[in-house]
Amino acid sequence: MNRVLSPRLRERSLLGTIAGIGAFCAIVGACSGEETASSEGPVTESKDPATETASEGLRLHDLRFHDPVKQAAAAMIDEGRQTFRFDTFGDEAFWGGMLKLHQAIAGAANGGVGPGVDPTTALSVGLKVDVAALPFELVRKLKRGEVDLTVPATTLALLKLNAVVGVTGFFGKSGKLESMGIQCALCHSTVDDSFAPGIGRRLDGWANRDLNIGAIVALAPDLSVFANLLGVSQETVRTVLNSWGPGKFDAELSLDGKAFRPDGKPAATLIPPAFGLAGVNLHTWTGWGGVSHWNALVANLEMHGKGTFFDPRLDDADRFPIAAKNGFGHIMTPPGADRISPKLPALHVYQLSLLAPKPPRGSFDRDAAKRGGELFVGKAKCASCHVPPTFTEPGWNLHTPAEVNVDDFQAQRSPDGRYRTSPLRGLWTHTKGGFYHDGRFATLLDVVNHYNGFMQLALSEDEKNDVVEYLKSL
Numbered sequence: 001m002n003r004v005l006s007p008r009l010r011e012r013s014l015l016g017t018i019a020g021i022g023a024f025c026a027i028v029g030a031c032s033g034e035e036t037a038s039s040e041g042p043v044t045e046s047k048d049p050a051t052e053t054a055s056e057g058l059r060l061h062d063l064r065f066h067d068p069v070k071q072a073a074a075a076m077i078d079e080g081r082q083t084f085r086f087d088t089f090g091d092e093a094f095w096g097g098m099l100k101l102h103q104a105i106a107g108a109a110n111g112g113v114g115p116g117v118d119p120t121t122a123l124s125v126g127l128k129v130d131v132a133a134l135p136f137e138l139v140r141k142l143k144r145g146e147v148d149l150t151v152p153a154t155t156l157a158l159l160k161l162n163a164v165v166g167v168t169g170f171f172g173k174s175g176k177l178e179s180m181g182i183q184c185a186l187c188h189s190t191v192d193d194s195f196a197p198g199i200g201r202r203l204d205g206w207a208n209r210d211l212n213i214g215a216i217v218a219l220a221p222d223l224s225v226f227a228n229l230l231g232v233s234q235e236t237v238r239t240v241l242n243s244w245g246p247g248k249f250d251a252e253l254s255l256d257g258k259a260f261r262p263d264g265k266p267a268a269t270l271i272p273p274a275f276g277l278a279g280v281n282l283h284t285w286t287g288w289g290g291v292s293h294w295n296a297l298v299a300n301l302e303m304h305g306k307g308t309f310f311d312p313r314l315d316d317a318d319r320f321p322i323a324a325k326n327g328f329g330h331i332m333t334p335p336g337a338d339r340i341s342p343k344l345p346a347l348h349v350y351q352l353s354l355l356a357p358k359p360p361r362g363s364f365d366r367d368a369a370k371r372g373g374e375l376f377v378g379k380a381k382c383a384s385c386h387v388p389p390t391f392t393e394p395g396w397n398l399h400t401p402a403e404v405n406v407d408d409f410q411a412q413r414s415p416d417g418r419y420r421t422s423p424l425r426g427l428w429t430h431t432k433g434g435f436y437h438d439g440r441f442a443t444l445l446d447v448v449n450h451y452n453g454f455m456q457l458a459l460s461e462d463e464k465n466d467v468v469e470y471l472k473s474l
């Protein structure tokens with residue numbers, strides 16, 4: 001059966017097959033759906049043999065390439081992207097309604113409070129502007145320097161255009177900013193800076209390591225909801241928020257109330273990328289669960305959208321005193337009012353579709369990376385945990401703190417008390433802020449030195465450098 005056909009012969013035999021199927025279709029009368037069959041009439045009645053072949057070809061094309069599974073997946077990617085970028089899940093009731101953060105953004109001159117947040121300030125705390133949302137005329141004015149980036153009114157204009165990545169402004173009839181909500185994209189998207197620093201095309205899934213979310217939330221006029229939850233003053237809440245710094249957020253704070261580590265440093269962790277996660281079992285630095293588990297947790301408990309969340313592990317009052325006391329593992333919203341649960345399937349598909357971006361040409365040394373790749377799976381023993389191509393373990397991808405020779409503070413703030421083997425693709429996109437959950441290693445060389453020490457790998461300086469180049473190539 002394994003005959004090798006010349007291209008020409010192969011073509012002829014393919015045509016033969018097409019003609020064969022065409023005849024078959026003509027006999028059964030419905031190969032490409034009834035609509036085509038009735039609009040074109042039965043193929044056998046065609047007078048022109050050329051037309052006949054063409055329409056048979058079309059039907060065959062339909063038969064072979066109409067793929068309902070792919071079409072449905074593509075629709076889910078579109079829906080998931082929309083959710084990831086623009087859905088507040090109703091969290092404006094929290095960020096605007098309770099914290100009144102929108103008032104601090106607008107400023108007293110625009111009906112809010114305080115000086116307001118002008119675009120220059122907004123960009124300096126890591127907020128990003130989506131250039132694709134700006135009308136052509138505005139882009140031209142921006143280019144000419146004719147837009148005043150030092151007044152909060154310009155920030156409001158950008159919010160009206162839905163151009164601030166991850167933030168939605170809600171405006172009243174009079175044009176006044178009345179509330180605001182946040183999206184996944186706030187922390188997990190950035191822009192390519194193609195127009196100016198902080199202004200460009202969206203890059204979904206990239207960790208926004210410029211974003212000083214703590215400093216932004218600390219601007220809110222009313223932090224009583226956090227103060228009551230944590231049993232501290234609003235001033236203390238502000239101090240904690242301002243301690244995080246850029247690229248960090250503390251997702252566990254409202255579960256366990258631990259704001260600082262035993263060594264006195266802030267307990268916040270780095271924002272990880274949300275790309276390159278297909279095939280990865282457990283997510284977050286400490287492996288809380290699958291992507292959908294974490295999405296539901298974040299949308300309900302961190303963003304404060306309206307939804308439903310179940311995780312009885314949060315009933316553990318020793319580990320999660322605040323969550324246990326407040327029933328955070330048992331959030332119920334009636335199906336009709338639940339704005340999160342219906343979004344989870346497409347949001348999941350979208351995130352799994354985000355591949356880690358390839359490193360730019362010339363950003364690493366190819367020969368060194370090749371040697372580094374051999375070390376990675378060989379002498380350096382990295383691939384015993386970071387298994388290519390996902391670079392985490394296929395299976396239960398968690399380790400005790402001792403296995404990676406770090407303290408257990410953050411691990412103990414999660415249900416399993418462990419650290420998750422980080423997927424390593426796209427490391428080059430998040431070098432800012434350092435590596436490991438808290439950024440304790442400033443450079444990749446520091447990471448390699450860490451392993452070289454406690455695993456007694458005896459890597460030479462050249463070998464360490466090769467492993468670093470390999471990490472940059474992923």
Ligand code: HEC
Nearest residue numbers: 183184187249251270271272274283284285286295298299
């Ligand atoms: C305020 C910033 C912020 C927002 C908003 C946010 N995240 Fe995150 N995200 C984080 C941080 C920080 C972590 C790490 C948490 C940890 O390990 O404890 C994280 C972790 C994740 C992870 C795990 C990534 C991995 O490496 O496995 C996924 C997936 C994720 N977020 C998706 C989302 C989605 C989807 C949304 C919107 C529903 C969202 N996040 C909203 C900050 C944010």
Ligand code: HEC
Nearest residue numbers: 380381382385399403404419420421422435436437447451
């Ligand atoms: C015992 C399993 C294990 C081995 C062996 C291992 N790693 Fe890791 N790796 C981990 C875990 C777990 C983390 C997450 C640690 C944390 O967040 O605190 C991690 C994190 C990292 C990170 C940081 C990723 C980020 O996003 O910040 C890099 C880089 C890395 N490993 C590279 C390596 C290299 C290179 C080797 C070999 C020299 C190696 N790993 C060997 C388990 C392992």
